[in-house]
Amino acid sequence: MDRNMKILVVDDFSTMRRIIKNLLKELGFTNIEEADDGQTALPLLKQGNFDFLVTDWNMPGMTGIDLLRAVRADANLASLPVLMVTAEAKREQIVLAAQEGVNGYIVKPFNGATLKEKIDKIFERVES
Amino acid sequence: MTQTEEQDFQPVVGREKRLADARALVEAIENEDSAGEAQLIGELTAAYSGNIFDEVGRMTREVHDTLKSFAEDERLGALAEDEMPDARDRLRYVITLTEQAATRTLTITEEATPTAEQIVDRSQRLKGELAKVAASEADNARLGGVVDSMTRYLDSTTNCAERLKGQLTEIMMAQEFQDLSGQLLMRVIDLLEQLEEKLVGLLQITAPVRGAKGEDGRSAPVERAEDGVGPQLPNAGDNVVKNQDDVDDLLASLGF
Incomplete structure (x- = not known):
């Protein structure tokens, strides 16, 4: 896995963006950008050669599930690995996210070990 | 028959009169006097329905009095117009403080x-x-x-x-608590907003003089999983995952 890969962290709560960013830094990732909802994230993704998207679900403007759909519908972004880190914990939501093509799903509250494990797993699959 | 049902059907006309009417009804049927039969059935029914009309009248008065006292209750007006918006501001302030x-x-x-x-x-x-x-x-x-x-x-x-x-x-x-508690508080704020709107609407119906605030008649938003429904409480039902292991199990069952 390339530690220099470009990661976009999307969450409407700045506290959570900061926590995820710090955890990613601890895991050795340094090339991290932020967006506060799907609407601001999508143009960034379209321009920016991102290698990995970490997104919340429940956000004003454009939700994470709609962002995931938009990513999968865009020919240039369709294969972008997407990890959801969200407080949304209903089974139907996790099933929906899986159907829409999410690569990993973490429910808040979570910890650094879980984040590392899911990222490792996602890139194991992507690279194999 | 239960006690209350007996009370509900307590006739208002005396026993003698009812017996006389009943006998006359039998006689009318025997004599094939259909006009008399219809009249007697009407009289017998009236012996009971008088009570129902009284009851409806009493209930109408009660509803009227309740609505009147509701409209005159200054406390409710203050609740809808000042205290509920105030409560929302307080909750928003809690979000700001925890964020800081x-x-x-x-x-x-x-x-x-x-x-x-x-x-x-x-x-x-x-x-x-x-x-x-x-x-x-x-x-x-x-x-x-x-x-x-x-x-x-x-x-x-x-x-x-x-x-x-x-x-x-x-x-x-x-x-991380700030994100979770913030999301939960925003939902409570939303709920307060809806309650406030309903209360203002009700106050307007009962006392139109109170002013014309919030009359767009917008219905309460329905929660949709698609839009996100926020953090679930620890005692939520079976349709909610309890921890990351549950998420992993569910995804594994979907072939992840």
Whole structure:
């Protein structure tokens, strides 16, 4: 896995963006950008050669599930690995996210070990 | 028949009159006097329905009085117009305060973590330099002793700083509460807004003089999983995952 890969962290709560960013830094990732909802994230993704998207679900403007759909519908972004880190914990939501093509799903509250494990797993699959 | 049902059908006309009517009804049927039959059935029914009309009248008065006292209750007006918006502002302020506290804590942990890393790096470097000095002065027993105890001190410093780094990460993770509590509070604020709107609407119906605020008649938004429904409480039902293991199991069952 390339530690220099470009990661976009999307969450409407700045506290959570900061926590995820710090955890990613601890895991050795340094090339991290932020967006506060799907609407601001999508143009960034379209321009920016991102290698990995970490997104919340429940956000004003454009939700994470709609962002995931938009990513999968865009020919240039369709294969972008997407990890959801969200407080949304209903089974139907996790099933929906899986159907829409999410690569990993973490429910808040979570910890650094879980984040590392899911990222490792996602890139194991992507690279194999 | 139960006690209440008996009471509900208590006729208002005396027993003698009812008996006479009943006998006359039998007679009318026997004589095939359909006009008389219809009239007698009407009279017999009226003996009971008089009570129902009284009851409806009483209920109507009660509803009227209740609505009147509702409209005249200043407390409800104050609740809808001042206290509920005030409660929302307070909750918003709680979100602001927790965000400030979380941000402050994150800033400090972000500053402290590199400090802990520096302590580890410098301790290890110093340990290496001391080892070189000790090796070049191998015959100096006194120096060797000093280097040994300093090395032990530097190792314990390294351990402490590593532990400190882990603890700083824990403190950072604990700030996650701000996101979760913030989301929950925003939902309560939403609920208050809806309640307030309904209460204002009701007050307008009962007392139109109260002013024309919030009359767009907008219906309460329906929660949709698609839009996100926010953090679930610990005692939520079976359709909610309890922890990351549940998520992983569910995804595994979908072939993940």
